[in-house]
Amino acid sequence: MSLRRVFTAACVVFVAGEMALRLFWIAGGRWGYTVCDRTDLGDHPARGCGADQVATVPFVAGWGALGLCVALAVVIAYTDRWKAAVTWIAAVILLILAFPLHLLFEIPAGIAGQPTDWRDLGGRVALLAGGIAFAGLAHAVGSPRGSAPTEYQPAPEWARRWAYVAVALPIVGWAVPHGLWVLGVPFGISEQQLHSADGDLSTATGVALTVVPPLAALLVLGLVQRWGQQYPPWLPGLGGRRVPRLLAVLPAGTVAITLVAYGVLSFGAFAGQVLDGEQSWAQIREGWATVATLLVFLSWGVAVGVTTAGYIVATQPGRRAAECRRSGVSATGPRAGRGRRVIAKPGGP
Template sequence: MTTATLTTTPARPGPVRRAIRAWPRWTPYAAAAWSAAYGLLGLLWALGVGGYPFGPGDIEDAREESLLGATTAAGTGPWIAGLGLTGALVALMLARMSARGVVRVALAGWAWANAVLLVVLVPDQRILTTVAYTPLALVGIPFGWPPMSYAEFAAKMFPWPNVNHYVCVVGGLLWAATALAFQRRTVRACVHCGRRAGHAHGWTSPAGAGRWGRWAAYAAFLMPFGYALVRWAWALGVPLTISQDFLDELHESGLVWAGAYLATFAAAGGVLTLGLTQRWGIIWPRWVLGLAGKPVPRAFPLVFATVVALSLASAGSVILRLTDWSDPAEWAGSPMTLFAPWAVVLGAATFGYYLRTRGACRVCGRSR
C-alpha cells in the first residue's frame, strides 16, 4: 500500500498585500507625485483659483487655531508651489541616491521635516475631532444623536478645509516612509525591516522592546484618565479646573455631554492600550465571542493605535502653540494639555508592540 504525498504551493498574496510589502520601492515616487500635485495646487491658488483651504478659505471658527490661519493664497501659494516642486525633486533623489555624510543627513532631514510638518503641524484638532465623533455618529444618528442625517454630518465634519488636513497627513506619511527607506538603504540595512547583519539591535530586539514598551503602554493607559476625570467631573456638575459660570454655560449648551462622551472614548482607548503589552493583544481573550483563542491580526492594534497617536499629536501641537505657559492657571486647568505627552507615550507603546511582535523578515530572513 502506498501513500501519496501531496504538496501545496503557498497562496500568492493579492495585489494589495504585494503593494504593501513593496512600500520601500514605490513610496518615494508617491511622495514625489504628491508633492508635485500639491505644489501645482499652490500655484493655482497663487494665481487666483479658488479653494485655498487656509486663512480666509478655512472654516471661520477654526482659523485662529490653525498654523496657517493668518495666511492668504497670494502670499503663501507661491511658497507651497516652490516647496512642492523642490520636494518632488528631493523625493526622486531619495529613491535612487546612496548618499553619505552631510548630504545623507540633509536629505533625510528634509524628508522627516516634511513628514512632521504635514502630519503634526499643519493639521489641527479637527483630525482628532473627526476620529472621535465619526464612530458615535455612525451608530447614533439612526437613534437621533446627533440630531442630523448622515449627509448633514458629513457636510459638517468633512468640508474641503477639513479634508485637506487628511490630504496633508497622507503626504506626510508618504514622506515618513520615504525617509525611513532611504535611511535603511544608505546604512545597508534591510529596507523592509531595518535589520543589519552582525548588528546588535539591543533596544529594538523583541526582549528590549518588551521592557520599555511595557512602561510606555502603562503610561499611555493612565494618561487619558487625567483628561477623562476632568470631563466626567464637569458632567456631574463639579467645576474642576473651571469656574461655576463656565460650567453652567457648558450644561446649558449641552456641550458638557459631548465632553463626557470624549472622556469615555478616551478612557476606553486607554484600557485598550494595555493590549499592546498584554497577551490579549496577541491572542483574542475568552470573552470575545467567535474569536476566542485566535491570533489578533497584527495590523488591527497597530493601525488603530497609530491613528489615535497621530490624531493626538496634531491636536497636541495646537495646544502647545496656543497655551499661555506663563500662566499656570491656564495650562494646569486644561485637560487638553495632556494630548501631546499622551501622543508620545502611545506612539512609543505602539512602536514597542510592533518590534515585540514582528517575526522573521520575509525579504532578508533575519529575525533579530
C-alpha cells in the same frame, strides 16, 4: 506585491496629488484652497480662516511645498542610502502638519452642525494619509532582514509599565474632569468656561468626547498583550494568525506623535499668552484644569510612544534567532555540541 511596493505606490500617489494641487493654486485655481489669512484668524480658525481673502499663494504653500514634493520624489525614486531616514522625517512632519487630534474634535463638531472649515479638514486628512504612507515606506525600507516572530514574544517589562500609564492618563486626566464638566460641575475651571463649553457642544458630543479617548486608550494594552501579536482564536478566519506589525505600529506611532505635538504646541501657545499678558496668574489658578490637560496630552503621547517602541522591540524580525544565538541554541533545535543534555554512562568517571 510586497509592502514596500505598496507603500511606495501610496507615497507616489500622495506626492503627485500634492504637486498637482499646488500647481493648480499657483495657476489661480482655488479648489481645496487651505491657505489661511494669518492677519485675521478670528477667535475660531477652524470655522474658516479666510482662505478666500488670500489672493496670492504664499511661498510655503505654493512653490516651497512644490519643491519639497520634488525632493521627496527624487528620494523615493533614486536614493537608497538615505531613504529610510528621509522618509521617517517626512512622515513625522506630515503627521504633525495633519494634526489628527484636531480632526478628532472638529469632525464630530462639524457633523453635529457646528461651523467647520471642511476644506481645511480635507487637507489634513490628505496629510494624515501621506504621513502614514511615508511611515509605512520608512518601516519597510529600514526594517532588518528576516521574518517576524510567529510565536508570542513578551514585551519588555518597561514597556508594560508605560502601557499601564498610557491607559491611566486619559481616564484620570481626561475622562474624570470632562465627565464632571458634562454633569455641570466646574472642576478646575470657572463658571464662565463651563457655560461657554455647554454652548459650543451638545450633551451627546460632550459625552462622546469624554468616553471615546479612554476607551481608545485601552487598545494600547494590545502592544504588550498576546492579542496585539496574534489574533484572538475566536475571530473567524484570523484566529491564531500573526498580526501584521504595521497594523499596530502605524496607528500607535501616529497617535504618539500627534499627542506629543499637540502638547508641545499648546504649551508654546499658552506660554505666549502668559508672556503677552493675555493670561493672568489669577486666571491660570482659576482654570488650572485646562492647563493640566495640556500636560496630560504630552505625557500621554510619551507613554504611547515608549509602549510602541517596546512592541517594535518585541516583534523585531530576527529577534528569536538572535536570542537563540546568544543562548547557544539554534532557532529550530539544540545546536550540535551545545545546549544538549549529556548522560554519563554507568561506571564512567
